Amino acid sequence: MAISSGHPPQQLDGRLEIRPEEHAALVDGRPLSLTMRELQLLVTLAANPQRIMTREELFTEVWGSQPRRDDRSVDVYVSRLRAKLGEALPEMRLIHTHNGIGYRFSPDG
Amino acid sequence: MAISSGHPPQQLDGRLEIRPEEHAALVDGRPLSLTMRELQLLVTLAANPQRIMTREELFTEVWGSQPRRDDRSVDVYVSRLRAKLGEALPEMRLIHTHNGIGYRFSPDG
DNA sequence: TCAACCTGTGAAAATCCTGTAAACGCCGGT
DNA sequence: ACCGGCGTTTACAGGATTTTCACAGGTTGA
Numbered sequence: 528m529a530i531s532s533g534h535p536p537q538q539l540d541g542r543l544e545i546r547p548e549e550h551a552a553l554v555d556g557r558p559l560s561l562t563m564r565e566l567q568l569l570v571t572l573a574a575n576p577q578r579i580m581t582r583e584e585l586f587t588e589v590w591g592s593q594p595r596r597d598d599r600s601v602d603v604y605v606s607r608l609r610a611k612l613g614e615a616l617p618e619m620r621l622i623h624t625h626n627g628i629g630y631r632f633s634p635d636g
Numbered sequence: 637m638a639i640s641s642g643h644p645p646q647q648l649d650g651r652l653e654i655r656p657e658e659h660a661a662l663v664d665g666r667p668l669s670l671t672m673r674e675l676q677l678l679v680t681l682a683a684n685p686q687r688i689m690t691r692e693e694l695f696t697e698v699w700g701s702q703p704r705r706d707d708r709s710v711d712v713y714v715s716r717l718r719a720k721l722g723e724a725l726p727e728m729r730l731i732h733t734h735n736g737i738g739y740r741f742s743p744d745g
Numbered sequence: 746t747c748a749a750c751c752t753g754t755g756a757a758a759a760t761c762c763t764g765t766a767a768a769c770g771c772c773g774g775t
Numbered sequence: 776a777c778c779g780g781c782g783t784t785t786a787c788a789g790g791a792t793t794t795t796c797a798c799a800g801g802t803t804g805a
Contacts, residue, residue, distance in 0.1 A: 564781080626792070627672045627762070711754085712795090714752095733752070
Protein backbone atom coordinates (compact mmCIF):
# COMPACT_ATOMS: atom_id res chain seq x y z
CA MET A 528 0.00 0.00 0.00
CA ALA A 529 1.22 3.40 -0.78
CA ILE A 530 -0.59 5.92 1.31
CA SER A 531 0.51 5.37 4.86
CA SER A 532 4.12 6.18 4.28
CA GLY A 533 6.62 7.21 1.72
CA HIS A 534 4.91 10.34 0.61
CA PRO A 535 6.86 13.45 1.42
CA PRO A 536 4.93 16.63 2.06
CA GLN A 537 4.46 18.59 -1.09
CA GLN A 538 3.98 22.20 -1.82
CA LEU A 539 2.04 22.97 -4.94
CA ASP A 540 2.22 26.35 -6.55
CA GLY A 541 2.54 27.81 -3.10
CA ARG A 542 -1.10 27.50 -2.17
CA LEU A 543 -1.88 23.83 -1.69
CA GLU A 544 0.30 21.85 0.62
CA ILE A 545 -0.12 18.19 1.37
CA ARG A 546 1.33 16.53 4.42
CA PRO A 547 0.48 12.87 4.29
CA GLU A 548 2.34 12.08 7.51
CA GLU A 549 0.19 14.56 9.35
CA HIS A 550 -3.02 13.58 7.65
CA ALA A 551 -3.40 17.11 6.48
CA ALA A 552 -3.87 19.17 3.39
CA LEU A 553 -3.59 22.93 3.63
CA VAL A 554 -4.63 25.75 1.40
CA ASP A 555 -2.88 29.00 2.16
CA GLY A 556 -1.97 27.51 5.50
CA ARG A 557 -5.54 26.62 6.39
CA PRO A 558 -6.37 22.97 6.73
CA LEU A 559 -8.99 21.52 4.44
CA SER A 560 -11.42 19.33 6.24
CA LEU A 561 -11.12 16.13 4.31
CA THR A 562 -12.20 12.70 5.36
CA MET A 563 -9.68 9.89 5.36
CA ARG A 564 -10.68 8.60 1.96
CA GLU A 565 -10.71 12.03 0.42
CA LEU A 566 -7.25 12.73 1.76
CA GLN A 567 -5.90 9.38 0.64
CA LEU A 568 -7.21 9.99 -2.81
CA LEU A 569 -5.73 13.47 -2.93
CA VAL A 570 -2.38 12.21 -1.72
CA THR A 571 -2.33 9.48 -4.32
CA LEU A 572 -3.28 11.77 -7.14
CA ALA A 573 -0.84 14.45 -6.06
CA ALA A 574 1.96 11.94 -5.75
CA ASN A 575 1.70 11.42 -9.49
CA PRO A 576 1.32 14.86 -10.96
CA GLN A 577 0.52 15.07 -14.66
CA ARG A 578 0.16 11.35 -14.92
CA ILE A 579 -3.12 9.85 -15.99
CA MET A 580 -4.08 7.32 -13.36
CA THR A 581 -6.66 4.69 -14.10
CA ARG A 582 -9.59 4.12 -11.76
CA GLU A 583 -8.29 0.71 -10.97
CA GLU A 584 -4.90 2.06 -10.08
CA LEU A 585 -6.42 4.70 -7.84
CA PHE A 586 -8.70 2.20 -6.23
CA THR A 587 -6.01 -0.28 -5.40
CA GLU A 588 -3.82 2.46 -3.99
CA VAL A 589 -6.47 4.04 -1.86
CA TRP A 590 -8.73 1.15 -0.95
CA GLY A 591 -6.00 -1.45 -0.87
CA SER A 592 -7.93 -4.04 -2.81
CA GLN A 593 -9.27 -4.73 -6.25
CA PRO A 594 -12.35 -2.76 -7.20
CA ARG A 595 -15.33 -4.86 -8.10
CA ARG A 596 -16.72 -4.55 -11.58
CA ASP A 597 -18.54 -1.28 -12.13
CA ASP A 598 -17.40 0.22 -8.87
CA ARG A 599 -17.89 3.99 -8.88
CA SER A 600 -16.24 4.82 -5.60
CA VAL A 601 -13.35 6.60 -7.21
CA ASP A 602 -15.69 8.84 -9.16
CA VAL A 603 -17.73 9.65 -6.11
CA TYR A 604 -14.67 10.61 -4.14
CA VAL A 605 -13.18 12.60 -6.96
CA SER A 606 -16.42 14.50 -7.04
CA ARG A 607 -16.33 15.20 -3.29
CA LEU A 608 -12.70 16.15 -3.46
CA ARG A 609 -13.34 18.54 -6.30
CA ALA A 610 -16.12 20.13 -4.35
CA LYS A 611 -13.89 20.79 -1.37
CA LEU A 612 -10.89 21.87 -3.40
CA GLY A 613 -13.14 24.03 -5.50
CA GLU A 614 -14.33 25.89 -2.46
CA ALA A 615 -10.87 26.59 -1.16
CA LEU A 616 -9.32 27.15 -4.56
CA PRO A 617 -11.91 28.30 -7.02
CA GLU A 618 -10.43 29.20 -10.39
CA MET A 619 -8.21 26.13 -10.49
CA ARG A 620 -9.01 22.73 -11.87
CA LEU A 621 -6.60 20.41 -10.23
CA ILE A 622 -8.19 17.12 -11.13
CA HIS A 623 -8.77 16.41 -14.79
CA THR A 624 -10.95 13.65 -16.16
CA HIS A 625 -9.65 11.44 -18.93
CA ASN A 626 -12.58 9.78 -20.48
CA GLY A 627 -12.41 6.04 -20.63
CA ILE A 628 -9.27 5.97 -18.52
CA GLY A 629 -9.22 7.82 -15.25
CA TYR A 630 -8.01 11.05 -13.69
CA ARG A 631 -4.96 13.27 -13.75
CA PHE A 632 -3.76 15.69 -11.13
CA SER A 633 -2.30 18.90 -12.44
CA PRO A 634 -0.70 21.17 -9.85
CA ASP A 635 -1.03 24.15 -12.14
CA GLY A 636 -4.72 24.37 -12.84
CA MET B 637 -4.26 -7.22 -29.71
CA ALA B 638 -1.40 -4.95 -30.11
CA ILE B 639 -2.24 -1.70 -28.46
CA SER B 640 -2.40 -2.37 -24.78
CA SER B 641 1.22 -3.31 -24.39
CA GLY B 642 4.43 -3.82 -26.18
CA HIS B 643 4.69 -0.37 -27.61
CA PRO B 644 7.64 1.51 -26.25
CA PRO B 645 7.34 5.27 -25.99
CA GLN B 646 8.63 6.90 -29.10
CA GLN B 647 10.10 10.23 -29.81
CA LEU B 648 9.55 11.54 -33.29
CA ASP B 649 11.69 14.29 -34.68
CA GLY B 650 11.84 15.70 -31.21
CA ARG B 651 8.38 17.21 -31.22
CA LEU B 652 5.84 14.42 -31.08
CA GLU B 653 6.19 11.83 -28.40
CA ILE B 654 3.90 8.89 -27.95
CA ARG B 655 3.60 7.02 -24.69
CA PRO B 656 1.13 4.23 -25.11
CA GLU B 657 1.58 2.91 -21.58
CA GLU B 658 0.58 6.26 -20.20
CA HIS B 659 -2.27 6.82 -22.58
CA ALA B 660 -0.59 9.93 -23.77
CA ALA B 661 0.75 11.67 -26.84
CA LEU B 662 2.72 14.86 -26.39
CA VAL B 663 3.70 17.64 -28.72
CA ASP B 664 6.54 19.73 -27.41
CA GLY B 665 5.81 18.29 -24.04
CA ARG B 666 2.15 19.24 -24.05
CA PRO B 667 -0.38 16.47 -24.03
CA LEU B 668 -2.71 16.22 -26.99
CA SER B 669 -6.23 15.59 -25.93
CA LEU B 670 -7.05 12.47 -27.87
CA THR B 671 -9.84 10.04 -27.30
CA MET B 672 -9.04 6.41 -26.76
CA ARG B 673 -9.66 5.45 -30.36
CA GLU B 674 -7.71 8.34 -31.71
CA LEU B 675 -4.78 7.48 -29.53
CA GLN B 676 -4.92 3.80 -30.42
CA LEU B 677 -4.95 4.64 -34.06
CA LEU B 678 -2.02 6.99 -33.70
CA VAL B 679 -0.08 4.42 -31.72
CA THR B 680 -0.71 1.80 -34.34
CA LEU B 681 0.26 4.01 -37.22
CA ALA B 682 3.34 5.31 -35.47
CA ALA B 683 4.44 1.82 -34.55
CA ASN B 684 4.87 1.17 -38.26
CA PRO B 685 6.52 4.26 -39.62
CA GLN B 686 6.82 4.56 -43.38
CA ARG B 687 4.82 1.44 -43.91
CA ILE B 688 1.56 1.58 -45.79
CA MET B 689 -1.06 -0.01 -43.61
CA THR B 690 -4.33 -1.19 -45.07
CA ARG B 691 -7.62 -0.15 -43.57
CA GLU B 692 -8.32 -3.69 -42.62
CA GLU B 693 -5.01 -3.99 -40.86
CA LEU B 694 -5.59 -0.77 -38.98
CA PHE B 695 -9.08 -1.76 -38.07
CA THR B 696 -8.17 -5.15 -36.70
CA GLU B 697 -5.34 -3.64 -34.66
CA VAL B 698 -7.35 -0.81 -33.22
CA TRP B 699 -10.85 -2.23 -33.01
CA GLY B 700 -9.81 -5.75 -32.31
CA SER B 701 -12.19 -7.31 -34.77
CA GLN B 702 -12.82 -7.60 -38.47
CA PRO B 703 -14.29 -4.54 -40.12
CA ARG B 704 -17.57 -5.12 -41.82
CA ARG B 705 -17.82 -4.49 -45.55
CA ASP B 706 -17.65 -0.80 -46.40
CA ASP B 707 -16.77 0.28 -42.91
CA ARG B 708 -15.39 3.83 -42.91
CA SER B 709 -14.40 4.06 -39.27
CA VAL B 710 -10.71 4.15 -40.03
CA ASP B 711 -11.16 7.06 -42.41
CA VAL B 712 -13.26 8.97 -39.93
CA TYR B 713 -10.67 8.55 -37.23
CA VAL B 714 -7.78 9.37 -39.51
CA SER B 715 -9.60 12.56 -40.30
CA ARG B 716 -10.06 13.42 -36.64
CA LEU B 717 -6.50 12.56 -35.85
CA ARG B 718 -5.24 14.74 -38.66
CA ALA B 719 -7.31 17.59 -37.37
CA LYS B 720 -5.83 17.38 -33.91
CA LEU B 721 -2.29 16.77 -35.08
CA GLY B 722 -2.66 19.56 -37.57
CA GLU B 723 -3.53 21.98 -34.84
CA ALA B 724 -0.58 21.09 -32.69
CA LEU B 725 1.82 20.59 -35.58
CA PRO B 726 0.76 22.65 -38.54
CA GLU B 727 3.27 22.49 -41.38
CA MET B 728 3.67 18.74 -41.07
CA ARG B 729 1.70 15.98 -42.74
CA LEU B 730 2.27 12.94 -40.67
CA ILE B 731 -0.41 10.72 -42.10
CA HIS B 732 -0.38 10.06 -45.82
CA THR B 733 -3.19 8.56 -47.82
CA HIS B 734 -2.44 5.78 -50.28
CA ASN B 735 -5.33 5.57 -52.60
CA GLY B 736 -6.98 2.22 -52.81
CA ILE B 737 -4.83 0.84 -50.01
CA GLY B 738 -4.69 2.68 -46.74
CA TYR B 739 -2.52 5.06 -44.79
CA ARG B 740 1.12 5.58 -43.97
CA PHE B 741 2.65 7.36 -41.04
CA SER B 742 5.72 9.40 -41.78
CA PRO B 743 7.54 10.85 -38.75
CA ASP B 744 9.22 13.51 -40.84
CA GLY B 745 6.35 15.38 -42.38
C1' DT C 746 -12.93 13.84 -70.62
C1' DC C 747 -15.91 10.73 -68.46
C1' DA C 748 -17.59 7.29 -65.56
C1' DA C 749 -16.50 4.54 -61.71
C1' DC C 750 -14.50 4.39 -57.63
C1' DC C 751 -12.36 6.23 -53.46
C1' DT C 752 -11.59 9.52 -49.66
C1' DG C 753 -12.65 13.59 -46.44
C1' DT C 754 -15.58 15.10 -43.28
C1' DG C 755 -19.86 17.21 -41.03
C1' DA C 756 -23.56 15.72 -38.57
C1' DA C 757 -27.18 12.61 -36.66
C1' DA C 758 -27.91 8.52 -34.05
C1' DA C 759 -26.51 5.22 -30.81
C1' DT C 760 -23.77 3.98 -27.16
C1' DC C 761 -20.94 4.49 -23.38
C1' DC C 762 -19.03 7.16 -19.49
C1' DT C 763 -19.03 10.56 -15.79
C1' DG C 764 -20.93 13.82 -12.16
C1' DT C 765 -23.37 13.90 -8.38
C1' DA C 766 -27.48 13.67 -5.34
C1' DA C 767 -29.45 10.68 -2.37
C1' DA C 768 -30.36 6.50 0.25
C1' DC C 769 -28.52 3.33 3.46
C1' DG C 770 -25.90 1.24 7.07
C1' DC C 771 -22.31 1.50 10.47
C1' DC C 772 -20.13 3.37 14.34
C1' DG C 773 -18.89 6.48 18.25
C1' DG C 774 -20.31 9.87 21.16
C1' DT C 775 -23.97 11.78 24.03
C1' DA D 776 -31.81 5.27 21.72
C1' DC D 777 -30.75 9.41 18.98
C1' DC D 778 -27.65 12.04 16.35
C1' DG D 779 -24.15 13.23 13.14
C1' DG D 780 -20.32 12.05 10.29
C1' DC D 781 -18.35 8.85 7.15
C1' DG D 782 -18.13 5.22 3.73
C1' DT D 783 -20.62 2.59 0.33
C1' DT D 784 -23.78 1.92 -3.16
C1' DT D 785 -27.35 3.11 -6.38
C1' DA D 786 -29.76 5.86 -9.69
C1' DC D 787 -30.30 8.99 -13.12
C1' DA D 788 -29.30 13.24 -15.93
C1' DG D 789 -26.11 15.12 -18.70
C1' DG D 790 -21.86 14.84 -21.26
C1' DA D 791 -18.49 12.67 -24.26
C1' DT D 792 -17.27 9.33 -27.54
C1' DT D 793 -18.18 6.12 -31.06
C1' DT D 794 -20.70 4.62 -34.90
C1' DT D 795 -23.09 5.31 -38.91
C1' DC D 796 -24.76 7.89 -42.74
C1' DA D 797 -24.67 11.11 -46.52
C1' DC D 798 -22.70 13.72 -49.79
C1' DA D 799 -19.09 16.72 -51.78
C1' DG D 800 -14.82 16.43 -53.81
C1' DG D 801 -10.81 13.98 -55.38
C1' DT D 802 -8.44 10.21 -58.07
C1' DT D 803 -7.88 6.71 -61.47
C1' DG D 804 -7.83 4.57 -65.70
C1' DA D 805 -9.96 3.76 -70.22
